Amino acid sequence: MSRGPSLFNRASVGLGLAFLYAPIVLLVVYSFNDGRLVTVWAGASLRWYRALARDAQLLDAVWVSLRVGALSASLATLLGVLAALALTRGGRFRGRLSFSAMVYAPLVMPEVILGLSLLLLFVALDLPRGFWTVVLSHATVTLAYVAVVVGARLSSFDWTLEDAARDLGRTPLGAFLAVVLPNIAPAVGAAWMLAFALSLDDLVIASFTSGPGATTLPMRLYSQVRLGVNPEINAVSTLIIGGVGAAVAAAWLLQARRPEA
Amino acid sequence: MRRPRLGLAAVLPGLWLALFFAFPFLLVAKLSVSHTALAMPPYAPQFDLTAGWPGVLETARGFSAATYRRLIEDPLYLKAFVSSLALAGAATAILLIVGYPIAYGVTRFGPGARRALILAIALPFWTSSLIRIYAWIAILKPAGLLNKALGAVGLPALDILNTNAAVLLGLVYAYLPFMVLPLYAVLDRQDATLVEAAQDLGASPRQVFWRVTFPLSLPGIAAGALLCFIPMVGEFVIPDLLGGPGTLMLGRTIWTEFFANRDWPAASAVALVMLAALLVPILLAQRRARVAP
Numbered sequence: 001m002s003r004g005p006s007l008f009n010r011a012s013v014g015l016g017l018a019f020l021y022a023p024i025v026l027l028v029v030y031s032f033n034d035g036r037l038v039t040v041w042a043g044a045s046l047r048w049y050r051a052l053a054r055d056a057q058l059l060d061a062v063w064v065s066l067r068v069g070a071l072s073a074s075l076a077t078l079l080g081v082l083a084a085l086a087l088t089r090g091g092r093f094r095g096r097l098s099f100s101a102m103v104y105a106p107l108v109m110p111e112v113i114l115g116l117s118l119l120l121l122f123v124a125l126d127l128p129r130g131f132w133t134v135v136l137s138h139a140t141v142t143l144a145y146v147a148v149v150v151g152a153r154l155s156s157f158d159w160t161l162e163d164a165a166r167d168l169g170r171t172p173l174g175a176f177l178a179v180v181l182p183n184i185a186p187a188v189g190a191a192w193m194l195a196f197a198l199s200l201d202d203l204v205i206a207s208f209t210s211g212p213g214a215t216t217l218p219m220r221l222y223s224q225v226r227l228g229v230n231p232e233i234n235a236v237s238t239l240i241i242g243g244v245g246a247a248v249a250a251a252w253l254l255q256a257r258r259p260e261a
Numbered sequence: 262m263r264r265p266r267l268g269l270a271a272v273l274p275g276l277w278l279a280l281f282f283a284f285p286f287l288l289v290a291k292l293s294v295s296h297t298a299l300a301m302p303p304y305a306p307q308f309d310l311t312a313g314w315p316g317v318l319e320t321a322r323g324f325s326a327a328t329y330r331r332l333i334e335d336p337l338y339l340k341a342f343v344s345s346l347a348l349a350g351a352a353t354a355i356l357l358i359v360g361y362p363i364a365y366g367v368t369r370f371g372p373g374a375r376r377a378l379i380l381a382i383a384l385p386f387w388t389s390s391l392i393r394i395y396a397w398i399a400i401l402k403p404a405g406l407l408n409k410a411l412g413a414v415g416l417p418a419l420d421i422l423n424t425n426a427a428v429l430l431g432l433v434y435a436y437l438p439f440m441v442l443p444l445y446a447v448l449d450r451q452d453a454t455l456v457e458a459a460q461d462l463g464a465s466p467r468q469v470f471w472r473v474t475f476p477l478s479l480p481g482i483a484a485g486a487l488l489c490f491i492p493m494v495g496e497f498v499i500p501d502l503l504g505g506p507g508t509l510m511l512g513r514t515i516w517t518e519f520f521a522n523r524d525w526p527a528a529s530a531v532a533l534v535m536l537a538a539l540l541v542p543i544l545l546a547q548r549r550a551r552v553a554p
Contacts, residue, residue, distance in 0.1 A: 005370050017382070027395070096268075110491065111512075112532065113532045117532075120285055198387075222391060
């Protein structure tokens with residue numbers, strides 16, 4: 001059978017993880033720096049976190065991002081689950097090929113193209129750009145991720161369980177709600193969280209499709225970063241990394257859990 | 262009993278994607294043959310549907326390929342095109358060389374450790390790339406953490422922030438999980454008995470790797486390379502924050518044309534040219550996405 005990891009294997013993995021995490025660790029450490037510089041350590045303090053609490057513009061951007069994330073993730077989950085059901089259980093319906101192409105294309109499309117094309121749509125439809133246009137855009141782009149995550153679970157689902165429920169007198173909808181949905185629920189939950197995290201992180205699509213009064217957190221951060229590094233950005237970044245890290249770890253555990261029954 | 266077909270479930274997401282994903286590409290195409298105008302929206306001609314079919318024809322006569330001619334004549338666009346492909350290609354090659362030993366190394370661990378390691382590698386992908394690239398600015402600055410560390414051990418300072426070298430580093434850093442995960446997926450599924458068979462037949466470890474493991478991992482290499490190369494060509498945040506004024510990449514060109522120059526037709530034309538250049542890789546990647554889950 002396979003032997004354990006060699007020294008070379010351990011070193012590759014160790015160095016890879018160090019490369020991935022060193023910048024993040026430094027960023028977090030310097031968010032607790034008392035000095036104004038992000039490269040000179042001047043003792044530990046929470047002054048930048050206190051400054052955050054007073055930064056009304058930033059807090060406003062956080063609130064916008066959380067609402068955009070929750071709404072767009074919910075829309076994307078609804079549409080993505082339907083798309084996954086159609087692709088795994090739809091048989092050969094008309095337009096299946098172009099449908100699946102549209103579902104998966106946003107996964108590999110550069111963000112600037114998606115942002116630009118969505119913006120032109122909103123201009124053509126004469127929709128005022130702002131909060132809702134960002135929600136619609138994020139739902140469109142993250143739907144693909146939901147379809148992939150839920151589709152993976154659906155394609156390994158044992159459909160004879162659904163047959164059994166039908167045999168025992170359930171309606172198609174009843175069987176779906178009683179048997180299929182509980183089985184794919186962890187994947188649906190994970191997909192929602194991933195869509196939420198993606199929406200929370202997006203700068204490019206939001207910049208194209210947003211308007212006055214709807215500045216998301218990455219848009220606000222980007223305008224500050226352009227002015228130079230400052231410890232307050234480190235502090236808010238630390239909070240985001242902590243929050244997103246916890247959510248993704250939870251999503252991962254949910255999805256990995258084998259369904260009982 | 263005949264299972265109900267769920268093709269009807271495609272109706273809602275299908276209509277949604279047709280409106281919000283497919284239709285806008287026609288608008289991008291239309292805009293790329295329009296010209297700029299001092300108005301809101303800042304382009305002309307615009308369709309006047311109230312004038313009926315003659316109005317549409319009239320609008321269509323206003324279209325011209327002038328923007329595309331500009332793309333060809335102005336060397337800046339060509340430079341951005343070439344350097345986008347070059348930087349993304351170089352980063353993809355580095356990612357393969359760096360990512361392969363990591364993915365291969367992970368498969369050597371026990372099942373529990375493997376799961377934890379893969380989660381650890383995937384986690385940074387979900388945290389904001391803006392923040393992770395921002396973190397590199399403090400490291401690469403002239404008086405930054407990298408140069409302090411180099412100075413402490415007596416090495417000369419490295420001044421690479423705002424150069425293409427920093428962009429390359431940023432691309433490799435941001436896309437490493439995209440390369441490692443597909444490679445790992447393929448390496449982990451490999452049939453271990455093939456390696457044993459090669460060993461039994463007297464192959465050296467080197468031969469086993471190059472004649473069994475590596476050829477069998479080619480689908481993972483293709484998947485990882487496509488998954489990294491396509492978005493890197495259109496990358497905006499990394500060249501903008503780590504690159505200098507001379508760093509030209511298409512994603513940044515589109516952004517500048519749109520936001521700074523308010524030249525929507527130019528932004529649209531560049532987007533279409535980029536899409537055309539990426540069409541083959543995108544179609545290949547799509548086929549893989551369909552097969553994978």
